[in-house]
Amino acid sequence: MPRTAQRSAPGLTVEIDRPDRSYFMAGDTLTGFVVLDLTKVTFFHSVRLQLYGRAKTKITKSNGTRCAIYRSRRVLFNIQQTLHIGQVDCGSGEHAWRFAIQIPNHPASGQECGDELAVLSTTPAYLATEGGITQHALPTTFNTTFERKLGFVKAEGYIEYYLRVVVFEKGKPKASMVCTKVLFLRARSTDEPAEDFKTRPTEQNCIVRSIKLHPSHADNPPPTRTTLERVLQPSKRTQHALNFHITHPTIIQLDHPNPLPFAVSVEPTPPPTSTSGPLEIRLTNLRLFLQSTTRVRAPSIFGETHKVLEYELTSKRMDHMIPTHTPLNLTNFLDIHVHRTLCARAPGELFKQRPLFSSFKTYNIAVSYELCWELKLDCAGQVVVVKTGKGEGQACEVLDTSEADREKQDVVEGWAEGRVGRDWEGHIVVTNTALRTVNIVLNGVSALT
Structure with missing residues (x-):
């Protein structure tokens, strides 16, 4: 078909x-x-x-x-x-x-x-x-x-x-x-670029276990015997529960003049028996990507058929200290602008340039998106990974380019109002914009003479 x-x-x-x-x-x-x-x-x-x-x-x-x-x-x-x-x-x-x-x-x-x-x-x-x-x-x-x-x-x-x-x-x-x-x-699409990305916080928890979290081993390495005992008995290692708050957009508009907002904050909650001091958490790597799901169905068939693509937004190495109880705003540092064509891949395939469609659903075809991330952090010598699991991405809506920005692009591409067209008899038809331009030039020449 x-x-x-x-x-x-x-x-x-x-x-x-x-x-x-x-x-x-x-x-x-x-x-x-x-x-x-x-x-x-x-x-x-x-x-x-x-x-x-x-x-x-x-x-x-x-x-x-x-x-x-x-x-x-x-x-x-x-x-x-x-x-x-x-x-x-x-x-x-x-x-x-x-x-x-x-x-x-x-x-x-x-x-x-x-x-x-x-x-x-x-x-x-x-x-x-x-x-x-x-x-x-x-x-x-x-x-x-x-x-x-x-x-x-x-x-x-x-x-x-x-x-x-x-x-x-x-x-x-x-x-x-x-x-x-x-x-x-x-x-x-919208007449003007969207003013609100409708950001929303998402909470993710993880536990860090490390010998260095104990005050006596914070600066000096522990003896070999102590290390072996704590490795063989991990329940005796000092631990911290980290509560991450990730602020992300739920609306993404193509060719938007402002970058996508993204911020990370952390709240360490040590257990009552812990005597460790302040906890240092460094963000060493960040990856953001859009996961699109294209669904196709037909009558008289059980279930649906779908295709998943990952559109890469950014993947950066960094060395940012995340302050406790204070959001680390990465909006300007990442400077993410989503365009109509991005590098994307299907599971098991290599990245290549693919078009990005706006979200929509009709009677038997639907395209939806989820925003996913993967953060790698260094905490007390341990590598901590905070990421969205399979099917756990945050739903977001992708909007097409605003009509105001699209009009600017059309002028650059050269077919907006003011082009010269041909009618079926072969005569040249000059549009109103071209006529106004000619009148301005003629008035300028008359003023000079």
């Missing part, structure tokens, strides 16, 4: 205004022309335009002798327009129909799309198939394919949008010509 590809037909083309635009958003109005070459197409009765969006999945299970395929198709919207019916009152040559069609802001209900609601298990990881469907935003164009060798399972998931023109001949129910133009749709 491959994703929908561009499809052309001889004598039939679709030309969208501003063809240099690399993506569209929900609520945008697509305008352009459908051009039909009458020298190549002589017999036709109607021309129809279709704007289509859907989420589809396919899961293949094989045990070597049998193969089972499970599919799911969910229509997000299906908007149709009839551009022409009947004969064309013109001679040979090109004939064009002007169109304007708006991308909806939300998915349509199953009844409006004529889609059969599949029987799927109810879980908060996915969008429910009933109740409040039209209140959710359209997801970004997305595709994923992965295999799970254990069990011989292959999963495919696609969220796709396209504009299709269909030409029918008189007396024939099936389309005689089809032209498909694939659209890249980007979900809307």
